[in-house]
Amino acid sequence: MSLKLLPKTNIEEVLSQTRKKQQTTDTVAHLATLLASYGLKTVNRFDFDQLETQKIYHLEHIKNVCIDYRLRFLDLKYFKGQLPESAKAEIEKMESVHNTVLSDFKIMAPSVLFRLERKDDPLLFVPLGNDYYYLVHKWGNDLHPLRKMMMWPFKSIGNLLLFLLAVSWVATEFTPLTLFTKTPDQSSYWMLYFFMFKAIASIVLFYGFALGKNFNPAIWNSKYNKA
Numbered sequence: 001m002s003l004k005l006l007p008k009t010n011i012e013e014v015l016s017q018t019r020k021k022q023q024t025t026d027t028v029a030h031l032a033t034l035l036a037s038y039g040l041k042t043v044n045r046f047d048f049d050q051l052e053t054q055k056i057y058h059l060e061h062i063k064n065v066c067i068d069y070r071l072r073f074l075d076l077k078y079f080k081g082q083l084p085e086s087a088k089a090e091i092e093k094m095e096s097v098h099n100t101v102l103s104d105f106k107i108m109a110p111s112v113l114f115r116l117e118r119k120d121d122p123l124l125f126v127p128l129g130n131d132y133y134y135l136v137h138k139w140g141n142d143l144h145p146l147r148k149m150m151m152w153p154f155k156s157i158g159n160l161l162l163f164l165l166a167v168s169w170v171a172t173e174f175t176p177l178t179l180f181t182k183t184p185d186q187s188s189y190w191m192l193y194f195f196m197f198k199a200i201a202s203i204v205l206f207y208g209f210a211l212g213k214n215f216n217p218a219i220w221n222s223k224y225n226k227a
Helices: 011-022 028-038 059-069 085-098 147-154 157-173 186-210
Strands: 056-058 071-075 106-110 123-129 132-138
Touching (some): 011 056, 011 123, 056 059, 059 147, 085 123, 085 132
Antiparallel strands (some): 071 106, 123 132
16 A cells, blocks of 8 residues: 555644543543632633533543653743744634643654644644643644654664564565575574674664754653654
8 A cells, every 4th residue: 555545643633532541531520620629720620511521531530641752741931933823823722712821832743843843743732631632623644644653663772672573584585695605505594584683773862862853752842852
């Protein structure tokens, strides 16, 4: 199947699916009671009767999706793009409905959007309190359909090791042993495999250290690490 036929990844839908899987969805009424029981004073004041349940996400939902798709969740001030008129309109609408002035906005987006102006699926959130966030607006393009798969090696050192072993095996299979020996045998195969692994791992490590790369769990909410 051509990649063009694969549907792109809508991060808002992924967030909703993650919330369902974790079975931690709170009703608006329950959330209001929860915040009141903690005696939390949030920066933003809301009329909880006016909030839409499906737009409320816990920080854990956001974190898990960020790690899976190598996204970041940072303060709006670090976002290099401009808020579109549609996002500004949603903010004004919320402020009017809730009779408040919203602040402390967060953006969930690929790392590159915090360095360059691009349009890859940013999501704008505002905090509710107690690690809950309300999705204000989504705009831009959906993510590459294979982004989760492509970012899998960067989730942990174990994932990266398995990825390198697999790539080394593919490279070994496509390399004729007769280039290195006139009598290819099992021992020659494993020596070539080890050579391939060492070469590919060295390139990946050099690239990682040179560009200051880090694993997904270390960067999802960090404003310092490169990605």
